Structure formats: structure tokens, C-alpha cells
Amino acid sequence: MPEIKIKYFTEEIDKLEYIDGKSDWIDLRASETITMKAGEFKLIPLGIAMELPKGYEAHVVPRSSTFKNYGILQANSCGIIDCTYCGDEDMWRMPAYATRDVTIQKNDRICQFRIMENQPKITFNQVESLGNVSRGGFGSTGKQ
Numbered sequence: 001m002p003e004i005k006i007k008y009f010t011e012e013i014d015k016l017e018y019i020d021g022k023s024d025w026i027d028l029r030a031s032e033t034i035t036m037k038a039g040e041f042k043l044i045p046l047g048i049a050m051e052l053p054k055g056y057e058a059h060v061v062p063r064s065s066t067f068k069n070y071g072i073l074q075a076n077s078c079g080i081i082d083c084t085y086c087g088d089e090d091m092w093r094m095p096a097y098a099t100r101d102v103t104i105q106k107n108d109r110i111c112q113f114r115i116m117e118n119q120p121k122i123t124f125n126q127v128e129s130l131g132n133v134s135r136g137g138f139g140s141t142g143k144q
């Protein structure tokens with residue numbers, strides 16, 4: 001795996017760290033202090049941009065403790081960072097919905113990411129019947 005070029009938009013957040021043997025997901029930090037009211041939506045700046053390796057994307061999700069600590073939900077559930085999102089203005093952000101009034105301090109760890117290989121190229125072949133045994137549709141397991 002090649003090295004990943006990373007740009008920091010501020011010196012006031014800690015550098016990203018790959019912690020071997022613990023979790024290979026890498027924590028991301030708020031790069032500004034953000035105050036939110038209950039019911040408010042904000043894009044929280046994460047203070048970094050990267051050139052991901054060709055053929056890879058990054059998946060960003062909240063940390064397990066994020067809701068407990070801050071009462072925020074990641075509005076898109078999982079953020080997908082494309083490898084074309086690699087210019088000097090392409091800062092990563094976390095879309096966040098606040099369920100209570102909260103202040104997130106600059107440098108707080110609020111989400112985490114890992115890189116994933118892009119899925120293989122897909123073409124779709126329209127058919128009348130898939131020719132397989134049906135499971136009975138969504139939510140039918142265990143029901144008579």
C-alpha cells in the first residue's frame with residue numbers, strides 16, 4: 001500500500017494515527033469548536049484532505065462513544081469519500097444532527113474511518129424472473 005498524501009488545514013489538531021494491533025479504524029477530529037442546538041444540523045470540519053490510493057475509497061462512521069458523549073448522529077450514517085475528492089479544498093466533513101444542545105471542542109475525536117477497495121465494475125442484466133427459490137420477501141424469516 002502506497003503512502004497516503006495528507007493535508008492538514010490547521011496545526012491545532014493532532015495528526016492522524018494508525019494504531020497497530022488495536023483497531024485499524026483511524027480516529028478523526030473536529031478541527032473547530034462547534035456549538036449546536038438540539039435539532040440543528042451542521043457539517044463539522046475534520047481539518048484534513050487526502051489523496052487516497054487509486055481504486056480505494058474511505059468510509060467514515062461515528063465512534064462508538066460519539067452519541068453518548070455528544071448526542072450527535074451522523075446524518076448520512078456512513079460517509080463515503082471518493083478518491084477523486086483529493087483537491088486542496090476537499091476537506092473531509094462529518095454531517096451531524098444534534099439531539100441535544102452540545103459543544104464539541106476543537107481536537108475532539110468524533111468519528112473514524114478506514115479505506116476500502118472500490119467494488120468491481122458491475123453491469124445489470126434485466127430479466128423477467130431471477131430463477132431462484134424465493135425467501136418470501138423482506139421480514140418473512142420465522143413468520144408463518
Ligand SMILES: O=c1ccn([C@H]2C[C@H](O)[C@@H](COP(=O)(O)OP(=O)(O)OP(=O)(O)O)O2)c(=O)[nH]1
Binds near residue numbers: 060076078080
Ligand atoms: O460524510 C461525508 C460524505 C462525503 N464527503 C465528501 C467526500 C465525497 O467524495 C464528497 C461527495 O460525497 P458524495 O458523492 O457521497 O455526495 P453527493 O451528495 O453525491 O455529493 P456531490 O454532488 O458533491 O458529489 O463529499 C465528506 O466529506 N463527508
